[in-house]
Amino acid sequence: MIKNDLFLRALKGETVDRPPVWMMRQAGRYLPEFMEIKHKYDFFTRCQTPELASEITVQPIRRYGMDAAILFSDILVIPQAMNIEVEMKPNFGPYLPNPIRSQKDLDSVIIPDIQDSLGYVMDAIKATKEKLNDEIPLIGFAGSPWTILCYCVQGQGSKNFDKAKELCFTNPVVAHSLLQKITDTTIAYLKAKVEAGVDAVQVFDSWGGMLSPTDYQEFSWQYIQQIIDALKDITPVIAFGKGCWFALNEMSKSGASALGVDWTCSPRNARYLSGGQITLQGNFDPTRLFSPPATIKKMVHKMIDEFGKDRLVVNLGHGILPNIPLDHAKAFIDAVKEYKAS
Numbered sequence: 001m002i003k004n005d006l007f008l009r010a011l012k013g014e015t016v017d018r019p020p021v022w023m024m025r026q027a028g029r030y031l032p033e034f035m036e037i038k039h040k041y042d043f044f045t046r047c048q049t050p051e052l053a054s055e056i057t058v059q060p061i062r063r064y065g066m067d068a069a070i071l072f073s074d075i076l077v078i079p080q081a082m083n084i085e086v087e088m089k090p091n092f093g094p095y096l097p098n099p100i101r102s103q104k105d106l107d108s109v110i111i112p113d114i115q116d117s118l119g120y121v122m123d124a125i126k127a128t129k130e131k132l133n134d135e136i137p138l139i140g141f142a143g144s145p146w147t148i149l150c151y152c153v154q155g156q157g158s159k160n161f162d163k164a165k166e167l168c169f170t171n172p173v174v175a176h177s178l179l180q181k182i183t184d185t186t187i188a189y190l191k192a193k194v195e196a197g198v199d200a201v202q203v204f205d206s207w208g209g210m211l212s213p214t215d216y217q218e219f220s221w222q223y224i225q226q227i228i229d230a231l232k233d234i235t236p237v238i239a240f241g242k243g244c245w246f247a248l249n250e251m252s253k254s255g256a257s258a259l260g261v262d263w264t265c266s267p268r269n270a271r272y273l274s275g276g277q278i279t280l281q282g283n284f285d286p287t288r289l290f291s292p293p294a295t296i297k298k299m300v301h302k303m304i305d306e307f308g309k310d311r312l313v314v315n316l317g318h319g320i321l322p323n324i325p326l327d328h329a330k331a332f333i334d335a336v337k338e339y340k341a342s
């Protein structure tokens with residue numbers, strides 16, 4: 001049904017002529033057409049207005065022709081729907097004025113009705129699917145419960161999320177019940193996204209790498225596994241854990257269709273740790289997009305050779321940076337489209 005199904009075929013592990021490509025945070029501030037909309041509407045207005053969210057989602061596709069689109073939204077719409085106030089402060093990022101630090105704080109956190117609180121996301125999915133006209137698949141996403149907890153407890157971005165970790169280590173009962181509430185909400189949310197039309201989902205565990213391997217199991221992975229268990233029979237699931245290469249072996253047995261890897265793990269090591277059978281997604285250093293286009297192309301081809309062209313979704317190892325030149329982003333996408341196995 002979808003005309004370019006390269007991405008879905010790679011998730012199934014099928015043999016392909018070249019791997020598919022998209023970029024994490026591809027709808028964003030490096031694009032002048034995004035900045036034009038950003039100057040007119042605040043962040044959550046963009047998220048909550050299906051016409052704006054769908055337009056922003058297709059902007060990078062029009063410009064570069066990636067093999068998949070990712071819905072414009074944010075992982076923090078989940079805590080917002082759970083009755084936790086979330087602001088997006090210009091030049092600062094997320095700010096949660098009433099962070100969750102105790103049982104009393106937790107008592108006000110609800111498991112929301114998805115249609116009532118996040119119906120606008122489903123409307124944005126339907127509007128985007130119309131614009132995409134079955135040309136390429138649409139990815140839906142959510143933050144991992146741990147990564148969401150990081151913001152709910154810390155109240156803002158952080159280099160080490162020390163307050164979030166402190167809550168886990170001093171009041172694990174509260175931490176685990178918050179994680180479970182987020183997990184239950186996320187499962188219902190992602191199921192609704194699939195019903196609304198997304199073709200795959202990605203769980204972003206952007207801050208999983210803040211935890212030791214043992215703590216990662218306890219505070220992050222077991223909740224991601226619940227999400228995979230609940231979704232894997234209705235849609236392909238991609239689990240991206242930044243800094244989580246140490247967990248690749250366990251992740252490869254989870255039922256996820258693909259695992260995201262960042263650039264600190266070599267392609268060969270990622271294949272080795274994940275057992276060589278599962279599709280991997282990554283892992284170009286986003287800062288490497290500052291290199292000249294010819295260098296980018298060479299490095300991308302080398303990366304594909306090292307991963308092997310099959311069971312691979314080419315991506316960056318984390319989101320694209322706001323100040324990347326447009327022709328450098330184009331060189332990254334074109335390099336994959338021009339790839340020929342040698």
Ligand SMILES: Cc1c2[nH]c(c1CCC(=O)O)Cc1[nH]c(c(CCC(=O)O)c1C)Cc1[nH]c(c(CCC(=O)O)c1C)Cc1[nH]c(c(C)c1CCC(=O)O)C2
Nearest residue numbers: 024025026027028043070071072073074075093204206319
């Ligand atoms: C940790 C995280 C967040 N949001 C997200 C993550 C996980 C991925 C990652 O680790 O990068 C996920 C996200 N956020 C956004 C998308 C859109 C789809 C895409 O382009 O990939 C996605 C997939 C839009 C956004 N979300 C945000 C912007 C920029 C602000 C704006 O547009 O006004 C965009 C385009 C704001 C945001 N949202 C968040 C932060 C830390 C910030 C501020 C810093 C920043 O700007 O990168 C939380």
